[in-house]
Amino acid sequence: MERPSVSIFWFRRDLRLDDNRGLHAALTSGHPVVPLFIFDRTILDRLGDPRDRRVTILYQWVSELAAEISNYGGCLLVEHGTPQDVFQRLVERFDIQAVYTNRDYEPEAIARDASIEQLLHERGIAFFTFKDQCIFEAAEIRKEDGTPYTVYTPYSKAWRARLQPQDYACCDTGRFLDALWKAPPQPIPLLEQLGFLEAEVTIPPLKLDEQTLLQYPRVRDYPALDATSNASLYLRFGKVSIRALVRRALELGADRWLSELIWREFFMMILAAFPHVVNQAFHPAYDAISWRTSQEDFERWCQGMTGFPLVDAGMRQLNQTGTMHNRVRMVVASFLAKDLLIDWRWGEAYFAEKLLDYELSSNNGNWQWAAGTGCDAAPYFRVFNPNLQQQKFDPRVEYIRRWIPEFGTPDYPPPMVDHTEARQRALDAYRSALEASGKRPRNRY
Secondary structure, three states: OOOOEEEEEEEOOOOOOOOOHHHHHHHOOOOOEEEEEEEEHHHHOOOOOOOOHHHHHHHHHHHHHHHHHHOOOEOOEEEEEOHHHHHHHHHHHOEEEEEEEEOOOOHHHHHHHHHHHHHHHOOOOEEEEEOOOOOOOHHHOOOOOOOOOOOHHHHHHHHHHHOOHHHHOOOOOHHHHHHEOEOOOOOOOOOHHHOOOOOOOOOOOOOOOHHHHHOHHHHOOOOOOOOOOOHHHHHHHOOOOHHHHHHHHHHHOOHHHHHHHHHHHHHHHHHHHOHHHHOOOOOHHHHHOOOEOOHHHHHHHHHOOOOOHHHHHHHHHHHHHOOOOHHHHHHHHHHHHHHOOEOHHHHHHHHHHHOOOOOHHHHHHHHHHHHOOOOOOOOOOOOOOHHHHHHHHOOOOHHHHHHOOOOOOOOOOOOOOOHHHHHHHHHHHHHHHHHHOOOOOOOOO
């Protein structure tokens, strides 16, 4: 049987038809486009929980994408396996003219794409990638001397100065969907076939209404309020384009909320320019810190049993829902790295297992920020006082009572450390590491 001549668009972190740059390029290539999604075995095999909430969300959104594509007479080809194995099969099934996809910037993704590009190149098949999940890629925002920024504020100013309407213009994919490969819908592998079971998960709604975005600067630090946009989850899976969010921010004049989108790109740039941050401190001197390795203390932090209510409420919210308020994320991270003096990488890995909106660059960047090891103008001597944070941002203990039903009873544990003593222990450990590396610590304590 003659193999059909097609192009392929490979969906990854862009589960939408609208405003999708790689898909637009494929649809205008002159060949029928086979939409493809791969449940990547190399990623799934690393997930330890058979009821991982993110797999359930991903499965639901892939199913919705398949249904949407079928409305246009097309068929989403959903495969299960390693990308290498899947493309080996596809080149036998189709006469592939080219493969299109949107770029992913994490180190493992870059290596994966290089492998697929080589596999296709050996067969004379072009592999085209496009900028889609960010406004500016790492090399696009640089200092005058060509080096990357390492502090957010000057990066943000350069980002804003460079922004032009074409950078956030909508890519009108919808007009070209007739170019989708016409085929009857094919069954999607069952969750059980992927090695997972359906998890109980509530997908928070994407809120881009005027009230949410404009009141954000005033209420964003209060965890008892349902006052955030939840955009990070939708960006993580590509259910909404970054360009649509920037357009909305500019339309409303939601400047503080726009700053959060720029923070995301700043950390993406840091990861791309300094890939050592995946496993090491941004500032190597901090790799000499003598961390405590108390598994018992770490488990108390994980389970929300530290005796510090704001920390415990945050961890319980994370464990029960896969989400945590941004202010509380900073507090719980500071508590682990500073009050308990436990390696920030332990906490980063735990968040990576639990967060619905997990992205390597943001998770790593924010953990290193909280631990004082990252690219920040005010490093290790910033130590959050969890009790003062509670008094300031949850004064009526509404958030705390929501997640700690035994709060105020004998069943709730006493504080596991004295914050003042723990703070001094952390500062001493950080100072010793800097002195051992030959750096002179700033005397701020």
